[in-house]
Amino acid sequence: xxxxxxxxxxxxxxxxxxxxxxxxxxxxxxxxxxxxxxxxxxxxxxxxxxxxxxxxxxxxxxxxxxxxxxxxx
Numbered sequence: 001x002x003x004x005x006x007x008x009x010x011x012x013x014x015x016x017x018x019x020x021x022x023x024x025x026x027x028x029x030x031x032x033x034x035x036x037x038x039x040x041x042x043x044x045x046x047x048x049x050x051x052x053x054x055x056x057x058x059x060x061x062x063x064x065x066x067x068x069x070x071x072x073x
Contacts, residue, residue: 003032010052021056029055 007013014020014037018029027041036049 006032006035006037006052009035012052012055014052014055014057018057021058022050022054 003014003016014029016029016031020027020029020037020039022039022041025041027039027044027047029037030040030047031038033049035052037052037055038047039050039055040047
C-alpha cells in the first residue's frame with residue numbers, strides 16, 4: 001500500500017523521512033507495508049510496521065544527559 005492509499009483510507013498523510021512518535025517511542029518513517037507504515041525507531045537498525053492511527057507526526061524530543069541527571073535544589 002502506498003502513502004497515497006494510506007492517506008485515502010485513514011485520512012492521515014505521511015512521507016518517507018518524517019519523524020514520528022509511536023507509543024512514546026521516537027522514530028523515522030521508512031516506507032509502507034499493507035496497511036501499515038514502517039518506522040525505524042531510534043537506536044534500531046530494522047524498521048517495523050506500525051498502525052497509521054497510532055503515529056504522531058512531528059519532531060521527536062531527544063533526551064539529553066542533563067535531562068536524565070537530577071538537578072540539585
